[in-house]
Amino acid sequence: MSDKDDKISKSGSYASPPCLAHEIDPAYFDPLAVTPEQARDVQRWRKAKREALRSARKALSVAEHTSVSAKLSAKLEAVLQDRFNGARGQTLSMYWPIKGEPDLRPLMERLHHAGVIIALPLVEVKAAPLVFRRWTPDTKMVRGDWNIPVPPADAEQLTPDISLAPLVGWDNANYRLGYGGGYFDRTLAALAPSPYKIGVGYSSAQLPTIYPQPHDIPMDLIITAAP
Numbered sequence: 001m002s003d004k005d006d007k008i009s010k011s012g013s014y015a016s017p018p019c020l021a022h023e024i025d026p027a028y029f030d031p032l033a034v035t036p037e038q039a040r041d042v043q044r045w046r047k048a049k050r051e052a053l054r055s056a057r058k059a060l061s062v063a064e065h066t067s068v069s070a071k072l073s074a075k076l077e078a079v080l081q082d083r084f085n086g087a088r089g090q091t092l093s094m095y096w097p098i099k100g101e102p103d104l105r106p107l108m109e110r111l112h113h114a115g116v117i118i119a120l121p122l123v124e125v126k127a128a129p130l131v132f133r134r135w136t137p138d139t140k141m142v143r144g145d146w147n148i149p150v151p152p153a154d155a156e157q158l159t160p161d162i163s164l165a166p167l168v169g170w171d172n173a174n175y176r177l178g179y180g181g182g183y184f185d186r187t188l189a190a191l192a193p194s195p196y197k198i199g200v201g202y203s204s205a206q207l208p209t210i211y212p213q214p215h216d217i218p219m220d221l222i223i224t225a226a227p
Helices: 036-058 062-087 105-113 183-190
Strands: 091-093 117-122 131-135 162-166 169-171 196-200 221-223
Touching: 036 169, 062 105, 062 162, 062 196, 062 221, 105 117
Parallel strands: 091 117, 091 162, 162 196, 196 221
Antiparallel strands: 117 131
16 A cells, blocks of 8 residues: 555545646635536546546456455455454445456455454435445345345344445545445435545556545545555
8 A cells, every 4th residue: 555545635635627627726626616517527527537447447357356356455454453453343334346346255254254344335225325234254145236236134234434435436635436326425425423434446547636526525545456
């Protein structure tokens, strides 16, 4: 984990909207003052960037994907040990990998056996915050939204102390580029107290900025497989 990956984001670190990015110093951009035109520019830019980044990670070989997943797992374990005393007894929300995301499922099992409470997010209501259900290696998974395996309805519902978020892209201010549905930001805004937020993804998906908007919530930490 590089120093850049390991920094805690600071409020006020924003960049100019893409329509003016070549003309304006990023320090001058106020995301609370974006115009509808700027918001549309950002939306179009993000859609194009998502497609490019997802195509790039789909091109990874099986060996490359396996290597990145293993390195990320080791770094995450180290973070949990160093910052949370292993997170034993705490609830950690993770994710079931889709669309070329790093696969942390072996780590989920190791952490479970180490006493960490694992939760997985899912959509119960469209356009509403996610909910988190407890997962164990014995959980009989069912198909949820987008056909993603999730714990069943009778699984215990939890509130995470630490939350992982897979990254399509990420920037120097620890803002996350997701899939565009807004579920994760909506969920973080609704959780009180807010969990410690860790973004995990590919170092190659780093961007100078994602042009953060008022609804975007920065991660507390970004972890990649980079040295």
